[in-house]
Each structure stands twice: as structure tokens, then as C-alpha cells.
Amino acid sequence: MDYAIETISLTKIFSDWWGRAKVYAVDDLNLKIRPNEVFGLLGPNGSGKTTTIKMLLGLLHPTKGHALLLGGQGADPKINTRIGFLPEESYLYRFLNARETLDFYGRLFGLTPDVRKMRIEALLEMVGLKAVARRPVGTYSKGMARRIGLAQALINDPDLLILDEPTTGLDPIGTRQIKDLILKLAERGKTILLCSHLLADVEDVCDRISILYGGKVQSEGRVGDLLRQADKRQITTGAISEKALAKIQKILNEEGVGCDVTSPMEKLETFFIDTVVEAQQQAKPTSGAVSTTDIGEFLTAEESQGSILDRLASTSEPELAPTGDLKTEEVEPVEVATPQGNQDLLSDLVKPDSGSETEQVDSTAAADLAAPKGPKPTEVPDVKKNVLDALMGGDATPDATTSAPQEPKKDGESGDG
Amino acid sequence: MGRIWAVAKNTIRQALRMKVAAIFIVLLLVLLPVMGLTATGDGTLMGRLQTFLSYGLSLTSLLLCLLTIIVASYTITSDIENRVIYMVATKPIRRHQFILGKLLGVVLLDIGLLILFAGGIYATVKLLPRFQDASEAEIAQVNSEFFTARASLVPPVLDVTEEVIALYQEKEDQLKQVYSSLTQAEILNELTIRKRLEKRAAAVGQGVLWEFENVKPLGADESLYVRFKYDVAETPADNQVYGRWQIGDLRQMREGTEIKTYIASEDRKDPLRTFREIEIPASVVADDGYLAVGYINPPLNRTVVLFPLEDGLEVLYRADSFTANYVRATLVILCRLIFLAVLGVLAASFLSFPVAILFCLVVFSIGSVSGFILEAIDLMDANIGMIYEYTIEMVVHMLPRFDKFNPTKFLVPGRLLSWSFLGSIVVSMVCVKAFLLLILSLIIFSFRELAKIIV
Known part of the structure; x- marks a missing residue:
């Protein structure tokens, strides 16, 4: 079968000046990623993840072996047209503003001016940078730069998206948005x-994962298979009485298994979003990115790419989510795969800030979020799982730019925002 | 093409917004007007114009050369060092398109700045006579010698090899005694110079005749100038030399037929070792472009009069307008900038920014003093010279010779910078040398690894 990504004995050896092999960055790697798969490449720092990606994209030449993307070479422009890439950090032209940055990349993809304009607006809206789109990206915080990096990776509506540490530097809402986007x-x-x-x-988000260490695959398989503890079961109930609990324990004892009873904690993600919403309701201004969970319409549309783009490009206000006359592609409300209460919080987040100098979020989008009607996928995984890990792990500390309570230190650079 | 253009546009933006270009632009905007006010030359209108044009254009050229080197190197190396290239190279753009886009951006920036500053200098030079209290004579002089593009005809260098060899063979022993410290080649060289000078010398009562073909003044009502410099065997007391000049189609006299075209004749007395000009109507030129200039040494002089080999005599005539000449001079500067842009791109394709800049500056400096280097090698002892001949000299020949193609050398004395001269520069500097460098840089950049090694 044709794989979306295939590496055959991919090896990268870094040599010293005399040509002596120093480091095996990637060692005989055989990856096979099927189309329509969300594949996770895991590994500690320096395990060869980024080197693999660079070889896939033709930025590094393999010492041995081959890397195929969508059946072709990563350096082939025909293949590049169908790829979106977000490097491990957003490397941007500091002198361009957000809109110019996206315009530049749009031109490299050969997008027509109409399509380019429409997508730029949609993406700026999606990553919440519309209000600061005229500021040079050199003045952006790490999280904001990350957002614009994500936007440029999506401007061609890619068939294959390669994301290297996409959530680094993003606040929890941004992280969540990326995860939603990936699923979408x-x-x-x-x-x-x-x-x-x-x-x-x-x-x-991943269907399958591969864990790299020392440039070699140590473990590979479906996430569910790898993590399932087949010898344990979990039951979640409402607030049941002590009496009922005793009954359950009795039954379990008869079965010969023990059980732990605890009250589940509220997730930190929920708590964080609560705090931000509260701040936004108090109308504190931010010079950073506006938190939005909206996803660019052209990315979520079900129709074939050509027709929707052409039609959107011909509308007078393509950047606004169409409401009445475009019923078939209403902005898909983001799947907030959390309890109902959280959806309300998220919808609050995108409500316009009265008195704020930042972007006024389109109210139709907010309304959509408040009352989601679009089709919901049945197999949405629980994205709230392990939010604590996500927040504390690595450098994914909550980003200051979106969190209103930390706002004052950003005031200095909000002048041109 | 759309992709190349996108990169080019981005490069121009980068140069303007990163303040690299801004510094040079501000510098020129400040220096040029200051120069316009302070450059007075020898105090005359002519001197003032010449000084301003010379310094203004040289300064513009120099600063734009430096700017080109910096921008061309920086725009590529910074993309690689800041890793923006990761995002760009993974888009559907081929590496050569990226390089061509960068180059196009730099060249367009150069063209824009060149038009701006060369235009400013042109306007200043044109307006300067109006604001200067100049006499009629000064204005006439400026119009005939500065605001013009005069073609120059010099007598061909004569081949005297046979005569020299004959002379040497005849008087070998004597010569070896006289020039005891010189080698045979050096003695021959000395004799050659003497023989050539002999052909340009007139003993008392005798004369020298020069003949020119293909003289094409703009029109018969134009003027023709014979520019000369006397030298003598024995300096007269008053440092003055007499001369009878006959200029025109002297074939008519030889054949003894009816004289159809006018023959100018002048008796003059001129100072020694100073450039002088005789102005005559261009109608003296024969229909077929033939012109003869004859000098007769009258007995009043009592000494041999000779015309130095380098610049003893030339015939000047207006062949084009100052404006057209100026445009060509600007294009010569543009050729230089295009070469340097390609050089910068080449350096950036495999070197880091500081090294690339150093490399370009070295090449630029060598190109700017290439004449001096070649002369120095010529003067060296034959044996050591051999080593240089096959190393440095070859390198210098491969580089463009910026000093030889200096446009102010033409503009300041109002000399014609012909289309063919410009063409030769375009061919050698842009079409051959820059093109080869570009191909080389495209090959290097296409095959190199763009990512840095990080494990």
C-alpha cells in the first residue's frame, strides 16, 4: 500500500571534520505512516525526532536509506504543495507583520490573491492574532509566534501536516485548540x-505512536493497545451514597478483586480556563493573542477544496464566518470534548471584550460555540485527560500573553497592537 | 515566477526594514548635498562641476557597492542562521528560485537606489551653473568640455619591432656598453620607446602627420578639437613653442586636385608640457570619415618638438550628449552592482555572514586596485614574476576590473563612454563572470544541507 510517510533504513550519521562518524542521530529507521493517520513520534530530547523530520523534508541529506513523503521526495515542490510543516520553533521574518508573513507563504504556494486573502483572514481569526496582525512578528511572544507558525503551516490546506513540538510555548487554550485541530x-x-x-x-490525539531512543525505534503501536491495562477496570459514577458504595464493595469482594474509591479532582485545564474567562469578563485588555477555539473554516469544510475556496473567495466578506446564506458549511463549532459546563466557558472566552482594545470576535462564531449544532464525531477522545501533565511537562508552562492576570507586563509593547 | 517575485519583494522589504539600506540611504542623503556645497574644485564653474560629479558619483558607487555586498550576503545567511529557511525551503519553491528571488530583490533595490541618487547628482550638476555666478566664457567652456560626450581619437601605437631589431643587431656592442646594467629585453624595450617617440618628433623645419579614419562628429556644424601637449629637446627661455597646424583632408593637397573640403590652418604659440586645444569646425572631416592632422615645426623654435607617447595628441569631437553618456555611466555602475550582488549570493551560499562579507570585500578591493596589482607584477623580476603570473595575476584577470571600468574617468573630462564600451562591460562583467558565479552559487545552494546539525 502507499504510505503517507515511509522511511527505509533511514540513517543519519554526523561526522566530524575528518569524516569520522561521531553521532548516529537516526539509525536504520523504518517508519510507515498510513494515510489519514495521526502518528506520534515520541522520544526524549536528542532522540532523533527532529533530525528525522528534517530528512523527510529534504533539509538534511540522509547518510543512508530513503525518506518518502506522499510517495515522493520531500524536496520536490509538487510534494511540498501538499505539506504543512511547523518546525520545533517558529522561525519567522522578524520584520514582517503577521498578515505579510502569511501572504508571503501563500505566494510561495502559488495561491491566487482571492484565496490567499480569504485564508489569511480565516487563519488570523483562528489563531487569535487578528488584532495584532499589523505588528512585526519580531515583537511577538513565543506563544504568539507559535500561533503564526501554525497558521503558515495550514495556509495551503495540506494533506500531510508535520508538526514538530506544536504546543511548545502555547497556553492551555492554544494547546487544546491545536489538539482539536488535529482531530478535525x-x-x-x-x-x-x-x-x-x-x-x-x-x-x-494520536492513533499510533513510535518511541525513539538513540535514533532507533524502541516501541511502536496503537496508543490504545500500548496503554490498555487489560487486567483492570474503571467505573465512574455520580455522587452515590455510602450505603450503595458498601454494596458495590461487597459485590467486588465476592468477585475476589479489591477497589479504590476516590473523588475525582477537577482538571487544571478547566480551572485555568475558568480563570481566564473571569478575567475576560472583567474586560482586562491584552496585547497578546486572543483566545479563541475557532478553527479556520477552509480547514474544516467537508467539501472538496476547490469548490469551497472558489466560492468563499467570491463572497464579499470572506473572512467572516458565513451564517445565513452558507448553511452547508457553517463554521463547525469546536468539539469541546468536555463536560457541558466547559463549553459555556469556552464560549465566554470568545465573547467580545467590551472596553478592550483587542480584537472583537465575530459574534456569530461565538453564538455557534455557545450552542453547537454541527455534527459531532462519536469517537472524540477525552482531551482533558492528563492536562496536568501537558501543562507541567517540558516547557509548556502557561503562556503569559493570553492570560489576562499577567497582562500588565505586556502593556509596554501594546502600543502598536 | 510568482515565487521568485515573492522572495524578491521580501528581500527588498528586509533591506529597507532592517535598516541596513536605511543607513546607506541616510548617509548619501546627507553627504551628497554637503558635497554639492563644499566641492569647489579649483574655484571655476568647470572645477566645481567636475569635483562634485567625480566625488558624488564615486561615493554613490562605493556606498551602493558596500550595501549590495552586505544585503546580498545578509539576506541569505540570516535566513539560514535564523532558520527561517526551514519554513521557506519546505514550501513548493525550488532552491534556485529562492536564490534568484534573493538576487532579483537585491538588484531591484540597487536599481531603485541608483536611479534615486544618480538622478539627484544629475539634477544637481545640471542646475549648478544657474546658481553659480559664472561668466559667459566659463559657461561656454563648461558646455564644450563638460556637458558633452566627446569621442577621442589617438594615433595608433606604431609597430617598430623590425627597426628596433635591426638597430640592436647593428649596434649591439655599443648598446651593451651604454646600458650595461640592463638585460637584453630591457634594452630592446628602451629602444622601442625611443623609436616610437622618434616617429612623433619634428625636427626644426620638419613636421609630423597623423591620419585618422572613421571620424564621425554629430554634425558638420559641430566643433572638432585637437588636444595636444608639447615636449622639447631643449627648453626655450620663455617655455613657449611655436607651431603651424594643418587639419583636414590633406590627401587633397597631396594629389594636387581641387580642394573640396575646408582645410584649417593655424599658427600658434603655446606653453610647454601643458594640454592645449585647437577648436576647428567639424566640416574639415572628409565625407569618408578621413581626417589628417599635421604639425610643422617652424625655425623659430630652434629645437626638436615632440609629442609624448601617452597623451601627446588626440582628436576630440562631440559624439553624443552628456545625458546619454551619464546614463551609460550609471549603467556601468549597475553592472558592477550586479556582479557584487551575485558575488554576495555566492559567498552566502556556503559561508556564514561575517566570512561571506570578508570574502566579498577582499574580492571587491582586489577588483578596485587590479590595475595597480597587474602593474606591480609587470615590474617584478622575471623569475619571481613567473610565480605571480600563474597565481595572483590569473585571479585578478578572473575578477572584474572595477578601476579600469570607472565611469567618472569618462564623465569628468567629458569623454564618450560608448555603447560598445558599455557592451563589453556587460558581456565580461555580467554575462560571463557574474553568470558563472551565479551558476556556481545555484549548484552549491541546491545541494547543501540547509538544516543545522542538532542532536
């Missing part, structure tokens, strides 16, 4: 290679 894109038949050492992110 997978639903549309896209292939995603997610490279990360933030295990929670990977666990939430």
Missing part, C-alpha cells in the same frame, strides 16, 4: 505526523 483535520482525511515529548498531547 484527521476527520477530513488528512495525515498528521506529530513529533513531541509532551506525552499528554500525543496520547490525546
Whole structure:
């Protein structure tokens, strides 16, 4: 079968000046990623993840072996047209502003001006940088740069998305948004290679994972298979009485198994979002990214790419989520795969800030979020799982730019925002 | 093409916004007007114009050369060092398109700045006479010698090899005694110079005749100038030399037929070792472009009069307008900038920024003093010279010779910078040398690894 990504004995040896082999960065790697798969490439720092990606994309030449992307070479422009890539950090032209950055990459993809304009607006809206789109990206915080990096990776509506540490530097809402986006894109038949050492992110979204160490695959398989503890069962109930609990314990004792009874903790993610929502309701201004869980319409549309783009490009206000006249592609409300209460919180997040100098989020989008009607996938995984890990692990500390309570230190640079 | 253009546009933006270009632009904007006010030359209008044009254009050229080197190297090395290249190279753009886009951006920036500053200098030079209290004579002089593009005809260098060899063979022993410290080649060289000078010397009562073909003044009502410099065997007391000049189609006299075209004739007295000009109507030129210039040494002089080999005599005539000449001079500068842009791109394709800059500056400096280097090698002892001949000299020949193609050398004395001269520069500097460098840089950049090694 044709794989979306295939590496055959891929090896990269870094040599010293005399040509002596120093480091095996990637050692005889055989990856096979099927189309429409969300594949996680895991591993500790220096395990060869990024080197593998660079070889896939033709930025490094393999010492041995081959790397195939969508059946071709990563350096082939025909293949590049169908790929979106977000490097481990957002490397941007500091002198361009967000809109110019996206315009530049749009031009490299040869997008027509209409399509380019429409997508730029949609992406800026999606990553919450519309209000600061005229500021040079050199003045952006890490998380904001990450957002614009993500936007450029999506501007061509890629078939294959390669994300290297996508959530680094993002606040929890941004992290969540990326995870939602990945699922959404997978639903549309896209292939995603997610490279990360933030295990929670990977666990939430990936179908299959591969764990690298020392440039070699140590373990590979479906996430569910690898993690399932077949000898244990978990039952979650409402607030049942002590009496009922005693009954259950009795039954379990008869079965010959023990059980632990605890009250589940509220997730830190929920707590965090609560706090941000509260701050936004108090109308504190931010010079950073606006938290939005909206996903660019052209990325979530079910129709074939050509027709929707052409039609959207011809509408007078393509950047706004169409409401009345475009019923078939209403902005898909984001799957907030959390309890109902959390959805309300998220919808609050995108409500316009009265008195704020930042972006006024389109109210139709907010309304959509508040009352989601779109089709919901049945197999949405629980993205709230291990949020604590996600927040604490690596460098994914909550980003200051979106969190209003930390706002004052950003005031100095909000002048041109 | 759209992709190349996108990269080019981005490069121009980068140069302008990263303040690299801004510094040079501000520097020129400040220096040029200051120069316009302070450059007075020898105090005359002519001197003022020449000084301003010379310094202004040289300064613009120099600063734009430096700017080109810096921007061309920086724009590529910074993309690689800041790793923006990861994002760009993974888009559907081929590496050569990226390089061509960068180059196009730098060249377009150069063209824009060159038009701006060369245009400014042109306007200043044109306006300067109006604001200067100049006499009629000064304005006439400026118009005939500065605001013009005069073609120059010099007598061909004569081949005297046979005569020299004959002379040497005849008087070998004597010569070896006289020039005891010189080698045979050096003696021959000395004799050659003497023989050539002999052909340009007029004993008392005798004359020298020079003949020119293909003289094409703009029109018959134009003027023709014979520019000369006397030298003598014995310096007269008053440092003055007499001369009878006959200029025109002297074939008519030889054949003894009816004289159809006018023959100018002048008796003059001029100072020694100073450039002088005789102005005559261009109608003296025969229909077939033939022109003869004859000098007769009258007995009043009592000494041999000779015309130095380098610059003893030339015939000047207006062949084009100052404006057209100026445009070509600007294009010569542009050729230089294009070469340097390609050089910068080449350096950046495999070197880091500081090294690339150093490399370019070395090449630029060698190109700017290539004449001096070649002369120095010529003067060396034959044996040591051999080593240099096959190393440095070859390198210098491969580089463009910026000093030889210096456009102010033409503009300041109002000399014609012909299309063919410009063409030769375009061919050698851009079409051959820059093109080869570009191919080389495309090959290097296409095959190199763009990512850094991080494990």
C-alpha cells in the first residue's frame, strides 16, 4: 500500500571534520505512516525526532536509506504543495507583520490573491492574532509566534501536516485548540505526523505512536493497545451514597478483586480556563493573542477544496464566518470534548471584550460555540485527560500573553497592537 | 515566477526594514548635498562641476557597492542562521528560485537606489551653473568640455619591432656598453620607446602627420578639437613653442586636385608640457570619415618638438550628449552592482555572514586596485614574476576590473563612454563572470544541507 510517510533504513550519521562518524542521530529507521493517520513520534530530547523530520523534508541529506513523503521526495515542490510543516520553533521574518508573513507563504504556494486573502483572514481569526496582525512578528511572544507558525503551516490546506513540538510555548487554550485541530483535520482525511515529548498531547490525539531512543525505534503501536491495562477496570459514577458504595464493595469482594474509591479532582485545564474567562469578563485588555477555539473554516469544510475556496473567495466578506446564506458549511463549532459546563466557558472566552482594545470576535462564531449544532464525531477522545501533565511537562508552562492576570507586563509593547 | 517575485519583494522589504539600506540611504542623503556645497574644485564653474560629479558619483558607487555586498550576503545567511529557511525551503519553491528571488530583490533595490541618487547628482550638476555666478566664457567652456560626450581619437601605437631589431643587431656592442646594467629585453624595450617617440618628433623645419579614419562628429556644424601637449629637446627661455597646424583632408593637397573640403590652418604659440586645444569646425572631416592632422615645426623654435607617447595628441569631437553618456555611466555602475550582488549570493551560499562579507570585500578591493596589482607584477623580476603570473595575476584577470571600468574617468573630462564600451562591460562583467558565479552559487545552494546539525 502507499504510505503517507515511509522511511527505509533511514540513517543519519554526523561526522566530524575528518569524516569520522561521531553521532548516529537516526539509525536504520523504518517508519510507515498510513494515510489519514495521526502518528506520534515520541522520544526524549536528542532522540532523533527532529533530525528525522528534517530528512523527510529534504533539509538534511540522509547518510543512508530513503525518506518518502506522499510517495515522493520531500524536496520536490509538487510534494511540498501538499505539506504543512511547523518546525520545533517558529522561525519567522522578524520584520514582517503577521498578515505579510502569511501572504508571503501563500505566494510561495502559488495561491491566487482571492484565496490567499480569504485564508489569511480565516487563519488570523483562528489563531487569535487578528488584532495584532499589523505588528512585526519580531515583537511577538513565543506563544504568539507559535500561533503564526501554525497558521503558515495550514495556509495551503495540506494533506500531510508535520508538526514538530506544536504546543511548545502555547497556553492551555492554544494547546487544546491545536489538539482539536488535529482531530478535525484527521476527520477530513488528512495525515498528521506529530513529533513531541509532551506525552499528554500525543496520547490525546494520536492513533499510533513510535518511541525513539538513540535514533532507533524502541516501541511502536496503537496508543490504545500500548496503554490498555487489560487486567483492570474503571467505573465512574455520580455522587452515590455510602450505603450503595458498601454494596458495590461487597459485590467486588465476592468477585475476589479489591477497589479504590476516590473523588475525582477537577482538571487544571478547566480551572485555568475558568480563570481566564473571569478575567475576560472583567474586560482586562491584552496585547497578546486572543483566545479563541475557532478553527479556520477552509480547514474544516467537508467539501472538496476547490469548490469551497472558489466560492468563499467570491463572497464579499470572506473572512467572516458565513451564517445565513452558507448553511452547508457553517463554521463547525469546536468539539469541546468536555463536560457541558466547559463549553459555556469556552464560549465566554470568545465573547467580545467590551472596553478592550483587542480584537472583537465575530459574534456569530461565538453564538455557534455557545450552542453547537454541527455534527459531532462519536469517537472524540477525552482531551482533558492528563492536562496536568501537558501543562507541567517540558516547557509548556502557561503562556503569559493570553492570560489576562499577567497582562500588565505586556502593556509596554501594546502600543502598536 | 510568482515565487521568485515573492522572495524578491521580501528581500527588498528586509533591506529597507532592517535598516541596513536605511543607513546607506541616510548617509548619501546627507553627504551628497554637503558635497554639492563644499566641492569647489579649483574655484571655476568647470572645477566645481567636475569635483562634485567625480566625488558624488564615486561615493554613490562605493556606498551602493558596500550595501549590495552586505544585503546580498545578509539576506541569505540570516535566513539560514535564523532558520527561517526551514519554513521557506519546505514550501513548493525550488532552491534556485529562492536564490534568484534573493538576487532579483537585491538588484531591484540597487536599481531603485541608483536611479534615486544618480538622478539627484544629475539634477544637481545640471542646475549648478544657474546658481553659480559664472561668466559667459566659463559657461561656454563648461558646455564644450563638460556637458558633452566627446569621442577621442589617438594615433595608433606604431609597430617598430623590425627597426628596433635591426638597430640592436647593428649596434649591439655599443648598446651593451651604454646600458650595461640592463638585460637584453630591457634594452630592446628602451629602444622601442625611443623609436616610437622618434616617429612623433619634428625636427626644426620638419613636421609630423597623423591620419585618422572613421571620424564621425554629430554634425558638420559641430566643433572638432585637437588636444595636444608639447615636449622639447631643449627648453626655450620663455617655455613657449611655436607651431603651424594643418587639419583636414590633406590627401587633397597631396594629389594636387581641387580642394573640396575646408582645410584649417593655424599658427600658434603655446606653453610647454601643458594640454592645449585647437577648436576647428567639424566640416574639415572628409565625407569618408578621413581626417589628417599635421604639425610643422617652424625655425623659430630652434629645437626638436615632440609629442609624448601617452597623451601627446588626440582628436576630440562631440559624439553624443552628456545625458546619454551619464546614463551609460550609471549603467556601468549597475553592472558592477550586479556582479557584487551575485558575488554576495555566492559567498552566502556556503559561508556564514561575517566570512561571506570578508570574502566579498577582499574580492571587491582586489577588483578596485587590479590595475595597480597587474602593474606591480609587470615590474617584478622575471623569475619571481613567473610565480605571480600563474597565481595572483590569473585571479585578478578572473575578477572584474572595477578601476579600469570607472565611469567618472569618462564623465569628468567629458569623454564618450560608448555603447560598445558599455557592451563589453556587460558581456565580461555580467554575462560571463557574474553568470558563472551565479551558476556556481545555484549548484552549491541546491545541494547543501540547509538544516543545522542538532542532536
